[in-house]
Amino acid sequence: MHLRATALGTAAALALSLGTAGSAVADPPRAAADRPGDVVTSTPTAFHPLPGQPTRTRAWHLTYRSTSAKGTPNTVSGTVIVPDDGRTGSRPLVTYAVGTVGLADSCAPSAGFPKGTTMEANLIQQLTARGWAVAVTDYEGLGTPGEHTYTVGRAEGQAVLDAARAAERLPEAAAAGVTADSPVGIMGYSQGGQASSWAAELHRSYAPELRVKGTATGGVPADLREVAAANDGGIGAGLILMAAIGQNAAFPELHLDTYLNDRGRRAVAFLRDHCVAIDVAAELFRKVSDVTVTNPLERPDWQARLRESTLGTRTPDAPVYLYHGTADELIPYAVGARLRAEWCARGARVQWTSIPLGEHVLGAIVGAAPAADWLADRFAGRPAPDNCT
Numbered sequence: 157m158h159l160r161a162t163a164l165g166t167a168a169a170l171a172l173s174l175g176t177a178g179s180a181v182a183d184p185p186r187a188a189a190d191r192p193g194d195v196v197t198s199t200p201t202a203f204h205p206l207p208g209q210p211t212r213t214r215a216w217h218l219t220y221r222s223t224s225a226k227g228t229p230n231t232v233s234g235t236v237i238v239p240d241d242g243r244t245g246s247r248p249l250v251t252y253a254v255g256t257v258g259l260a261d262s263c264a265p266s267a268g269f270p271k272g273t274t275m276e277a278n279l280i281q282q283l284t285a286r287g288w289a290v291a292v293t294d295y296e297g298l299g300t301p302g303e304h305t306y307t308v309g310r311a312e313g314q315a316v317l318d319a320a321r322a323a324e325r326l327p328e329a330a331a332a333g334v335t336a337d338s339p340v341g342i343m344g345y346s347q348g349g350q351a352s353s354w355a356a357e358l359h360r361s362y363a364p365e366l367r368v369k370g371t372a373t374g375g376v377p378a379d380l381r382e383v384a385a386a387n388d389g390g391i392g393a394g395l396i397l398m399a400a401i402g403q404n405a406a407f408p409e410l411h412l413d414t415y416l417n418d419r420g421r422r423a424v425a426f427l428r429d430h431c432v433a434i435d436v437a438a439e440l441f442r443k444v445s446d447v448t449v450t451n452p453l454e455r456p457d458w459q460a461r462l463r464e465s466t467l468g469t470r471t472p473d474a475p476v477y478l479y480h481g482t483a484d485e486l487i488p489y490a491v492g493a494r495l496r497a498e499w500c501a502r503g504a505r506v507q508w509t510s511i512p513l514g515e516h517v518l519g520a521i522v523g524a525a526p527a528a529d530w531l532a533d534r535f536a537g538r539p540a541p542d543n544c545t
Contacts, residue, residue: 193319195218213238215238217266225406232315238329239288240332243333250343251293251319253347254344289332340369342356342359353472356371370476415452423442468494478492478509481518482510482514
């Protein structure tokens with residue numbers, strides 16, 4: 157789920173992080189990459205928000221150890237970006253979760269950064285311009301072998317946290333001030349909002365050594381079942397089938413193929429090979445019943461797996477800035493408001509911000525700078541505001 161407007165305009169906007177082509181050949185594997193967050197391979201790359209646009213940064217494409225939703229070790233790719241400003245003292249690190257890019261490896265953010273085709277790079281540049289380092293995960297199965305486990309919350313959150321660990325363990329980044337002493341912020345919108353929110357909930361149990369100062373998260377699909385119901389037959393219909401592919405990638409015992417009709421099988425094959433703008437345009441206004449013989453989302457095993465990705469069942473241990481457009485056409489405003497209520501009820505420190513008349517695209521664009529300002533205050537040690545009451 158990503159930046160989009162209406163109908164085909166919405167589909168084009170969904171390319172927020174549309175990546176193309178692959179990344180450079182990586183260095184040989186490093187020894188003893190056994191812990192989550194350990195760097196497996198690294199190679200210099202480039203970070204360009206637009207083709208050829210200079211950014212005064214240095215960047216490295218990584219593969220690093222992480223953990224699947226089932227708790228097994230896996231390898232994830234990503235990019236670490238550090239301002240080329242001569243600073244060597246400890247600097248803030250933001251682990252950044254992008255919104256939906258697609259299911260093909262060519263869509264990975266790391267693939268687009270060198271070419272200036274990863275659309276969300278312009279938001280990331282606003283962070284490096286503040287002197288912050290940024291770690292961007294490609295998520296499980298996007299840019300590495302296997303299928304992308306799209307919308308599987310635990311896998312996403314762990315990949316986000318491990319990207320920060322990998323950045324801190326990368327010697328080249330350490331020389332530029334990214335160390336275990338770096339204050340860490342978590343940030344993301346839409347699918348990135350799901351991933352960053354999961355990282356916030358998992359921090360205490362999964363990566364407590366990271367010095368997380370806060371999470372800025374927006375447009376969060378906190379309940380996949382409700383989001384799917386809202387998009388069935390609508391502009392975001394393709395996202396439902398993409399999410400089903402992602403859940404099946406993490407949990408192959410769900411046997412998605414047994415629920416598909418011929419049209420559904422063709423659609424799944426297409427979605428696996430393309431990036432988000434094309435995927436959404438191809439599936440506009442489709443209903444689940446158009447591509448299935450039986451709706452898997454109504455089956456108990458599918459329902460149970462979707463519930464596992466529901467947010468609001470754990471308490472973030474650092475402050476949260478949570479924002480949502482009141483007119484979001486892809487992720488209902490009520491879903492974000494409910495997450496705020498659940499976190500507040502659990503005692504989390506939450507600053508909730510509604511974006512009046514903001515649909516999904518506007519929510520991302522309008523919300524980015526205030527979210528970064530909020531993180532800047534956390535890095536500066538200022539008390540976090542809280543409007544839970």
